[in-house]
Amino acid sequence: MKITLTLILILSTSQLFSQISRVVGSYPWRPHPTKQRHRSVEVVESLDWGFEAAAHFLRRGGFSAPPEEIGRIVGKGFSDALEELFKQDEIDDSEMEAGLAEKKLQLIRQNKNGRYRTNVDALQQWWLYRMINSKHQLLEKMTFFWHDHFATSVLQIHFVLGAPEGDDPIIDGETEPLMLVQNRTLRKYALGNFKEMVHEIARDPAMILWLNNAENRVGKPNENWARELFELFTLGESSETNAYTEMDIQEAARAFTGWTIVPPRLSTSNLLAFDFRYSSRWHDFEPKTVLDEVIVSAGGQASIIDGDRVIDLIFEQSQTAIFITRKLWEYFVYPNPDEQIIEELAGVFRSGNYEIPPLMKAIFSHPQFMSVKALRSKIKSPIEFAVGVFRELGIKDPENLSRLSERFGLGQQLFAPPDVGGWTNDEGWINTGTIIGRYNFMTFLSCNRGRSFQGLPTMNGDARFDVICHGRQAEDQIDIEEIIETNNLQSAADIVNYFGTALLQGSHTLDDLYVLEEYMNTGLDGLPDPFDINNPEIVDTKVRGVIFLLSLLPTYQLN
């Protein structure tokens, strides 16, 4: 065995060198149309540290922040802020956890056949609450990134991980939706080790069901998991890199035979189970050749190592670090980076044995991150857009937010990517339909007074406004009075300045504010009428109007 392993090692090291020379750049399956990649690194202008720069830092390293938090980070300075970002796990997050527990979300429901299924709304609320309120912002952001990366949808994988049979099969902490189990795994490794994450995800029941590996068995191989493991999760599509072949996929599929789940116990109506199980009975013991290595199977249960060996071989390819690094850069910094930057950072990833924090720290420390080029260089995804505005305006617990994306056609539902390729990026989020959706979302948000819209002139009596605004709690409304009082806002200029800063975070112009001030000083009859902070009706109309109008600016859609 040892000799074989040494030989394998020698073979794969030489593989490594030939791989390096073949790598010219990975194929991002959604390349950006704007620029061709060039080989030399351009020198970029760095951002002056201040409010706008700190906001950029918080929008990328988390889900944006209210003005006070941005101010706090400005005061800390970039170096200390960066250090704090990677020590967030030392910050106490019990307030968020307590708030979440208090919501008593019922993540599991029974369908009409008595089967236990995921309550999708509740699950989405569970995560959204964390995104909005957690102090571990980078962790939630990374988890969100990995969720897109290992894209699995709750709309098909609506099953629940089991508990023993009995009168009450739902046991706190033991009975959970499979997609929650996956989410916990992603969070566990989000700032951990990527290679270990892949080994764990290969055993994730949701993933196994989603990519049909539960049925992958000797004599009847199913390629779905093997294909996406190579193409989407590690090496990236290979038509430009030639990092792997169709045969590799077919052989890898055979290596993963038997990686299945405990089948549902049909004797109970609850159908709880779905834990990972390795079935050597279903395993294909014949040798497989993957990435030029012959994998000779061990006997019995030990043959599970065939699949793990495939993963290890993938990580011996230099392309893996490049593909993942590129994807992280395009998500956290800007699209279409120079080759050299990616190769350099991929080296950091490899030499760190695929630990994620050192790579992320290198990305955030890179001069191109806090740069004029990176500032507002991406388009907010619907979740970033929605969670961002809630954090910016101090809304802690918007109920039914999970449905908003669907109702306004924003195009993104948590836990429900359209397919295993995950979500789109940047311009893909914005088309005429979705921009109208975002604007209407802002109308809902700015107009939410806890009163019904019924009877008011809305679009064809559009029920979206109606259902959402029925008797809502204060937690999902913008507390206009509180903001005015806390910040001592007294004039139109004060108000426009506050909300302009809160939403546009330094990327607005004085002209924008001037237009809005003029709007505030125009009466309901269209004639000039100085804004009166003591007139509740005017305050109600105009302040909500300013919030809405600010969000219409193209800049507001940019991250």
Add this chain to the structure above:
Amino acid sequence: MNRNTRRNFIKDFTFLSTAAVVPTFLVKSVQGSMQTGMANTELGNPNRIMVVIEFAGGNDGLNTVIPYTNDYYLSSRPALGLGSAPNLLTLDQEYALHPAMSGFKEMWDNDLLTIVHGVGYPNPNRSHFRSRDIWHTAEPENVKTDGWLAKYFNSLENSDALVGLNIGGSVPRSMISSEGSAPSILNIDTYQIQTDPFHPDDYSNKNAAFQKLMEQPQKKFSFQDYVSETILDATASSIALIEGRDKYSSIIEYPNSAFARNMKTIAQIIAADLDVTVFYTRLGGFDTHANQVVAGNSLQGIHANLLEDVSQSLKAFYDDMVEMGRDKDVVVFTWSEFGRRLHDNGSLGTDHGTANEMFVIGDSSNVQSGYAGIYPSLAPDALDQTGDMVYTIDFRSVYSHLISGWLGADATSVIGGDFTDPSIDFIKMA
């Protein structure tokens, strides 16, 4: 859309104040724009409409147009084969349609359906994402990003925002180029911007502020222009749709599915006479690696449900066109990023394959019904090294033929080469 035209629209834009009453100045401006902005042939031809339907995931062509007497087919598909299925909709001695597709069979019998066999491209790629992009950009060899339909739109003089329209949540790459992307709509009724319904008296102030904000010079960030232009396109297209949507009245009953609703939206917009030339919509779910059929009943299952939806929805749509008197103005075609393997897998499903058929639907005065192209051989020595069919028609030939034959534009510049194929000539030249 031309930038100047966009800015003219923003002056006429107003937020929705009430569904019941449309302010008179808005009506006038829409009428104005209908006359000046939406004129005829330079922008696209309302008498030559093309509807593009994507079957996303890789439709199993072998079980759609079934070689029901072919021994290789029968022996390769022990679990999924439909050779002896009852109710096969036989087209002739060799081929039959899946039993779920009665709507298509009716169209076939009425000379409204063309089946293009064996469509694919050299060195087939079996990644959903790469293969889709190949079809979207008409570029099998190089990774390109401009969509073929977008290139067609860009080739038109004074191309209008509404030459191409996507029905759905995200614009396909076919309709995206570096010069912009097509508008996208899910539902006509909610394709308008709503403002605070508690204070309708403040609308005109908000309008004025919005217009001024859009006129302000903004800081130059990378996607700034892209977002601004989309906003302007959105306002322009929503104005155009406000009045136009009332022109649709139809007795045709569409099935109760999201896909059918999208087809109905297309019908409504055609009725609105907005000169949209190319519509696009997609139906997903075709990636049937498992449970393509139900165990023990190969007529039921995921694939059967999809084909039934397709057949009923497109039949309803075509009937609607006849009802509206627009059937001679419309050609519909379907595509999928690849077919599926000849052999079924062990999960009552099929894995990614290669060549596939395309359907074309149109009045017989415009489209020659029947078969086009050659059904690929299923004999073992005719398959490729992974056991998949070899294509016989390059998809670019079909695209080219539609562009030059139906849309009347220069296919070579749009598709980037001459892909004329004499066996692909189903469009009857006027």
